[in-house]
Amino acid sequence: AQSVTQLGSHVSVSEGALVLLRCNYSSSVPPYLFWYVQYPNQGLQLLLKYTTGATLVKGINGFEAEFKKSETSFHLTKPSAHMSDAAEYFCAVSEQTGANNLFFGTGTRLTVIP
Amino acid sequence: NAGVMQNPRHLVRRRGQEARLRCSPMKGHSHVYWYRQLPEEGLKFMVYLQKENIIDESGMPKERFSAEFPKEGPSILRIQQVVRGDSAAYFCASSPALLASNEQFFGPGTRLTVL
Numbered sequence: 535a536q537s538v539t540q541l542g543s544h545v546s547v548s549e550g551a552l553v554l555l556r557c558n559y560s561s562s563v564p565p566y567l568f569w570y571v572q573y574p575n576q577g578l579q580l581l582l583k584y585t586t587g588a589t590l591v592k593g594i595n596g597f598e599a600e601f602k603k604s605e606t607s608f609h610l611t612k613p614s615a616h617m618s619d620a621a622e623y624f625c626a627v628s629e630q631t632g633a634n635n636l637f638f639g640t641g642t643r644l645t646v647i648p
Numbered sequence: 649n650a651g652v653m654q655n656p657r658h659l660v661r662r663r664g665q666e667a668r669l670r671c672s673p674m675k676g677h678s679h680v681y682w683y684r685q686l687p688e689e690g691l692k693f694m695v696y697l698q699k700e701n702i703i704d705e706s707g708m709p710k711e712r713f714s715a716e717f718p719k720e721g722p723s724i725l726r727i728q729q730v731v732r733g734d735s736a737a738y739f740c741a742s743s744p745a746l747l748a749s750n751e752q753f754f755g756p757g758t759r760l761t762v763l
Binding site: 538540566568570575576577578579580583624626628629634635636637638639640641 | 683
């Protein structure tokens with residue numbers, strides 16, 4: 535069974551500071567991993583994804599995430615926060631084979647302080 | 649190339665009424681997924697459909713909820729006799745048939761309010 539845990543439902547950082555959003559997953563098989571961003575009253579936009587290959591994945595808007603199999607983690611980072619990064623961030627996993635649906639974490643709301 | 653389209657964006661219903669939510673997938677996408685997002689929660693999978701077929705409905709409540717994706721036209725999520733607990737944002741996602749990464753493209757959602 536798949537599950538996703540996002541530590542910290544709310545994270546606040548100062549503008550220009552490092553952003554670190556945590557995601558741990560449990561899966562019986564190596565999963566595909568995703569980070570989505572949701573702005574208020576909007577749908578989800580894909581930030582980045584890991585399928586196979588290089589474990590450090592670069593996404594849009596300067597975000598990146600590293601798949602660490604030994605830690606079952608896929609934390610999202612950005613070196614320098616921008617005001618426009620304020621949003622809700624969701625980590626999601628899916629199986630590589632079989633079921634196609636995504637399992638989402640409960641989300642982390644990022645606030646950027648000027 | 650238009651993205652996933654959902655309508656209406658906002659829907660208000662009284663208890664006991666029916667709600668119909670529509671989703672038009674991206675052009676060329678034949679797989680549709682419906683998710684529900686309750687306030688302050690993540691998205692929960694409801695149902696996965698391909699044209700004219702329900703592939704996985706393991707996340708659908710057993711009663712009052714149904715979904716279809718006809719050969720022609722949008723996918724429809726139907727909620728009969730709505731209750732206040734059905735108030736949520738309902739998101740549709742689509743993917744092409746042979747996308748190996750399971751990446752899904754999301755619509756803007758329909759926000760259902762049950763009075």
